[in-house]
Amino acid sequence: MTSPALAAIAALPKADLKSIFDTDPDRLDKLVLTQGPLRFDWSKTHLTDDVLAGFLKLAEDQGFAQQRDALFSGFAVNNTEGRAAEHPAERGEGNADSVARAKMLHGRMRALIDAIEAGALGDVRHILHIGIGGSALGPKLIVDALDGDGVRYDVAIVSNVDGTALERAIEGFDPHATLIAVASKTFTTTETMLNAASAINWLVEAGVEDPYGKVIALTAAPEKAIEWGVDETRILPFAESVGGRYSLWSSIGFPAALALGWDAFESLLEGAAAMDRHFRLSAPHENAPLIAAFTDQYYTGVLGCQTRALFAYDERLALLPSYLQQLEMESNGKSVKRDGSPVDGPTAPITWGGVGTDAQHAVFQLLHQGTILTPVEFIASVEPGNTLDPAHHRALLVNCFAQGAALMRGKENADDPARAYPGNRPSTTILMDDVTPEALGALIAFYEHRVFANAVLMGINPFDQFGVELGKEIAKSIEANGPSGFDPSTMALIGLALGGQ
Ligand SMILES: O=P(O)(O)OC[C@H]1O[C@H](O)[C@H](O)[C@@H](O)[C@@H]1O
Numbered sequence: 001m002t003s004p005a006l007a008a009i010a011a012l013p014k015a016d017l018k019s020i021f022d023t024d025p026d027r028l029d030k031l032v033l034t035q036g037p038l039r040f041d042w043s044k045t046h047l048t049d050d051v052l053a054g055f056l057k058l059a060e061d062q063g064f065a066q067q068r069d070a071l072f073s074g075f076a077v078n079n080t081e082g083r084a085a086e087h088p089a090e091r092g093e094g095n096a097d098s099v100a101r102a103k104m105l106h107g108r109m110r111a112l113i114d115a116i117e118a119g120a121l122g123d124v125r126h127i128l129h130i131g132i133g134g135s136a137l138g139p140k141l142i143v144d145a146l147d148g149d150g151v152r153y154d155v156a157i158v159s160n161v162d163g164t165a166l167e168r169a170i171e172g173f174d175p176h177a178t179l180i181a182v183a184s185k186t187f188t189t190t191e192t193m194l195n196a197a198s199a200i201n202w203l204v205e206a207g208v209e210d211p212y213g214k215v216i217a218l219t220a221a222p223e224k225a226i227e228w229g230v231d232e233t234r235i236l237p238f239a240e241s242v243g244g245r246y247s248l249w250s251s252i253g254f255p256a257a258l259a260l261g262w263d264a265f266e267s268l269l270e271g272a273a274a275m276d277r278h279f280r281l282s283a284p285h286e287n288a289p290l291i292a293a294f295t296d297q298y299y300t301g302v303l304g305c306q307t308r309a310l311f312a313y314d315e316r317l318a319l320l321p322s323y324l325q326q327l328e329m330e331s332n333g334k335s336v337k338r339d340g341s342p343v344d345g346p347t348a349p350i351t352w353g354g355v356g357t358d359a360q361h362a363v364f365q366l367l368h369q370g371t372i373l374t375p376v377e378f379i380a381s382v383e384p385g386n387t388l389d390p391a392h393h394r395a396l397l398v399n400c401f402a403q404g405a406a407l408m409r410g411k412e413n414a415d416d417p418a419r420a421y422p423g424n425r426p427s428t429t430i431l432m433d434d435v436t437p438e439a440l441g442a443l444i445a446f447y448e449h450r451v452f453a454n455a456v457l458m459g460i461n462p463f464d465q466f467g468v469e470l471g472k473e474i475a476k477s478i479e480a481n482g483p484s485g486f487d488p489s490t491m492a493l494i495g496l497a498l499g500g501q
Pocket residue numbers: 132133134135183184185186187188189192244245330465468
């Protein structure tokens with residue numbers, strides 16, 4: 001069952017992308033939007049004037065403008081948990097008190113970074129950041145994307161509870177010159193606390209004099225960090241109203257700010273703030289996150305596409321797909337609306353992807369000739385991230401643009417169906433001027449607001465994630481009570497792999 005507004009859009013004539021520029025020659029003017037360092041091109045999607053009008057009406061019916069105001073004003077938009085979602089305040093946008101608090105906490109983070117640089121924590125050459133989910137994916141993406149030449153430290157970001165991850169990360173690290181950042185909003189997450197304890201043991205075994213003195217805690221629960229043994233002067237708090245998967249702008253971004261330098265971190269925040277202002281102040285018909293959400297709703301809600309794919313045609317953005325998987329799937333993978341009633345149709349599609357050109361030689365077959373329609377997003381940068389022969393970057397971009405054209409255009413082959421391409425397959429292209437801190441900040445903030453815009457259009461709350469709890473509860477119960485009371489399959493697995501525990 002689909003909402004009446006989506007049903008009306010579904011009843012509109014469907015465009016054929018193969019001839020869409022003939023029937024609608026002004027598409028490029030209508031469907032390309034440049035916002036700061038980012039250029040969005042939706043002209044190769046099925047958005048037509050009528051489809052857009054339908055979605056603009058849906059946005060109005062759903063109270064888009066009011067809900068957007070509520071987000072920026074610090075209202076408790078996360079209704080199931082009764083709290084605000086104040087990631088924009090970290091960038092200086094939103095409720096004045098929250099902005100002031102975020103600035104003060106950033107000041108504290110900067111002071112600690114200056115102290116570390118001045119040698120207050122001894123010789124520091126390696127940063128071991130321990131966190132999981134939102135406390136790992138953001139910093140990991142930023143450090144990987146921007147580390148270029150400027151990095152002064154080796155950074156390892158460990159999330160998996162599998163000891164192999166930690167063991168590999170510290171191989172080659174000198175325990176006497178390693179700073180440990182324990183990143184956890186709640187400071188209770190089992191994986192993180194176990195990894196943090198093992199990291200401390202590693203320092204103890206190496207004879208480091210004051211192991212806890214090498215720990216920085218990044219958390220919204222400072223009292224828990226104190227209990228665990230971190231001195232208050234080395235705790236960098238952030239606000240409870242900043243969601244885990246929206247937290248890279250807060251002290252969770254510490255390893256990025258330390259490794260890349262404060263100026264780079266500040267530029268990241270400024271780029272995101274510019275996107276906040278664009279999202280908050282632009283009219284719906286020229287609002288990048290909202291238009292992107294229209295394409296998402298068209299493909300998932302109207303055409304029933306179950307996945308969406310994004311390919312970064314830039315090695316610096318290799319981790320973007322996994323970052324966006326959490327942002328999109330954990331936010332909008334829901335079955336009930338804000339009021340608890342069941343949703344009218346599909347919610348978030350499965351986000352997946354990889355890097356171009358590698359993915360072309362691995363998964364693009366399905367995109368071109370498979371039976372499952374998958375909207376594709378290409379992300380590329382005009383400037384290269386390397387100093388090699390410009391032929392590399394040229395080939396990268398040529399491939400990216402060729403794929404979008406091929407998906408749209410297709411190719412007939414009356415003699416041999418196996419060699420025919422149906423075409424009419426949609427893609428969006430996001431072209432960045434360069435992968436700078438500012439552009440990356442804007443890009444990530446664009447995705448955050450797109451997730452929010454999608455949630456508004458579907459009437460769901462994107463800021464809770466109760467779906468991740470049940471598995472954790474069961475794991476805790478197995479740890480506490482042993483293997484009893486489960487189904488035969490689970491009991492057999494526990495018996496075989498854990499024995500008598
Ligand atoms: O930062 P923490 O409290 O350790 O939480 C880490 C992560 O675990 C949770 O299970 C959630 O799914 C994530 O949204 C969160 O980012």
